[in-house]
Amino acid sequence: MHSAPNYRYQFEYWALGLVDARPGQDKKKGADSGIDGFINFFDDNSGKAKKIVVQVKSGHVTASQIRDLRGVVEREKAALGAFVTLKKPTREMLKEAAAAGFYEATYYAGREYPRVQILTIEELLSGKKLLYPRLKEVTFKQAERKTKDRVKQGALF
DSSP states (O other): OOOOOHHHHHHHHHHHHHHTTTSSOOGGOOOOOOOOOEEEEOSSSSOOEEEEEEEEEEEEHHOOOHHHHHHHHTTTTTHHHHHHHHSSSHHHHHHHHHHHOEESSSSSTTEEEEEEEOOOOHHTTTTOOOOOOOOOSSOOOOOOOOOOOOOOOOOOO
16 A cells, blocks of 8 residues: 555656656655756756756645745756646746746847746646757767777687
8 A cells, every 4th residue: 555645756756757857856865945856958068057946736736836936946046947736827826937037048049938837737748848948959069980990809718
């Protein structure tokens, strides 16, 4: 028989997978930092990843949770915050998320992404995506391929 917290964590890990986030911490180790998961992305050629913090909520949701997420984004110096919820957000939650402003992409100059985004499980299952810069062509310069004459390997015994 599973305990209720196990189900909650299983839901959380599943929901994190819907936005391609990795779990933020080992739940057995105590204090909740307000971060359930992370997404790292590259927005320039510095080689230094930018961070998105992700929170997952399966129960009742409120505007104060969005204010808290905004605080976590600031504290963690994250580029963006994502709030993944089973319930539909309230008008106040949407206003609070909008008040967080925008993240302006470095590489795609002028392109802006909402700094705090609320996504429902239903939207994610219907194909909605978390909006953030996804560099494919700019990641890192590929190393030049060196070819060497193949040496025949001798027997080990």
